Amino acid sequence: MGRGLCWRVWAHRHFYVFISPFFLLFAVFGLYPLLFSFYLSFTQWDGLTEMTWVGLGNFRNLVHDELFLASLWNTLVIGVLYIPPMFLGAFVFALALNTGWLKLRGIFRAAFFMPCVTPMVVVAIVFSLIYSEDSGLLNYALGKVGEIFPPLRIEPIAWLTSDRWFKPAVALLLVWRWTGYNMVLMLAGLQGISTEYYEAARIDGAGVFQRMWHITLPLMRPVFVFCAIMSLIGTVYMFDEIFVMTQGGLGGPGVSGINFGLYLFNTSFADFKFGYASSMAYTLSFFVFLASLLILRLRKSET
């Protein structure tokens, strides 16, 4: 009919009006900040005085910044400590909740998921109480165990104030907090697997483990990949937990507890090194992006 583009746009003007709020907000709170912070990463700026261009100086400093490197290391260690047990626990719980014979499934599901609707600040404070060295419940329980089995007797552990135990303490909290979330996702994945596969396998004489290996695990792959990426992002940018448990300090005993999220926050809003913080955020986001792509490739490869 040869009507021009302008006419077609005008005919669909409501479409553009309806999507415009998103684009307006995105321009102000997404696109402009994205570009601004990219620019900032090549400058020195405290938000008040003049910005100075430093080229790649910020990025060069990052490599020698011991606190930055320590924060990356701590982030990695915490991730390695909590993600595997969380995944395993979530998967086992999901499998159990997916069976027909487990009683009280609704109650179990609620119990495991409850931590996910709780403010992190509350979680961190309650765990701090439980972890308290002199009067915490955990050391008390461990002491009781030592009384009953003398070979297991140990000194009270300084969970939050010693180099050695801060990260395991945080990891335990994270397992508690996030297992239910991953469980719910995995359960949805399991429920999405058609029972026909299992029936066919059973007719072919496949045992429990064969069914797990050849049906459940391959079909759950997309869910695992999703959970893995969420955990990666959550770990790298984790903030509240560490911030509260160290009471806004440098992150635990010395520098052994500071993670990337807390260091980024401190650099930005305690030290007001906006340029340096931007370069840090960009650098890490780049690596998180690469790692996410790597994990996503797992989704496609065949078994």
Add this chain to the structure above:
Amino acid sequence: MGGWKRYGMRLLAHVPMAGLGGLFVFPFYWLFISAFKDRDQIFKLPPEFLPDPWILENFARVFRETHVIGAFVNSVVIAGGHVAFALFLCSLAGYAFAKFPRAPGRDKLFAFVLATMMIPGAVLLIPVFAVLCKLHAVNTYWAMIVPGAASAFGIFWMRQYASENVHNDLLDAARIDGCSEFQIYWRVVVPILKPALAALGIVLVIGIWNNLMWAFIVLRTESMYTLPLVIYLLQGEQRIPFELIMAGSVVATLPLLVAFLAFQKNFIEGITAGSIKG
């Protein structure tokens, strides 16, 4: 032959599940009973698994001596405003993307929306704060309500739901009846989208109600603080008033917890629907 054995195994499997379930609930139990102890009872050894005596005045004191009531109001206003605004924005755009297939550039614009999901929040902290400063919005509700509301994930979700559940003949009938396009959205589409809006709303509420970091950055005076912020800052006082922190924590935790226990199914559906599709 294996029937009894299998039955026994299944029965036995309930024991570790119950034990682990108990461990997961335990911190909540500890939180709630600690809110009824005085400071010495909280740190007493051996620990009191039931407060002796029960201290009820912690709650009266936390309302009187701290800003918990004001913070509760702030939290409700911010959560309500943020969720309402985000739901409006996402459903409007999601509906448009689903139901105007011939609009020029629709697919490219939608691809753009999806691409924005990959932007990491960490690089936005400082510049968004700077923008809010420029707009004189620091220390206002707007600073909490608006910046995160343009959720690409929400638009994606609403588009999905609208294309499956909103039928074109319904829209055409409304057009013939002389409804304006916005009336169609408001009177016809929104009621159909309700279940999806509820699910998305739940996800958004969990995020904003529990938010600490952004509140810490943009809220500057006591009269503006939210519940997580008030609770966090109580820790900074001399001789930390743990009994008040615990009572305040109960106030901050209960609304979502009760809502979750009452609408468990909706919560779980919300979390999974959003994630698996996204």
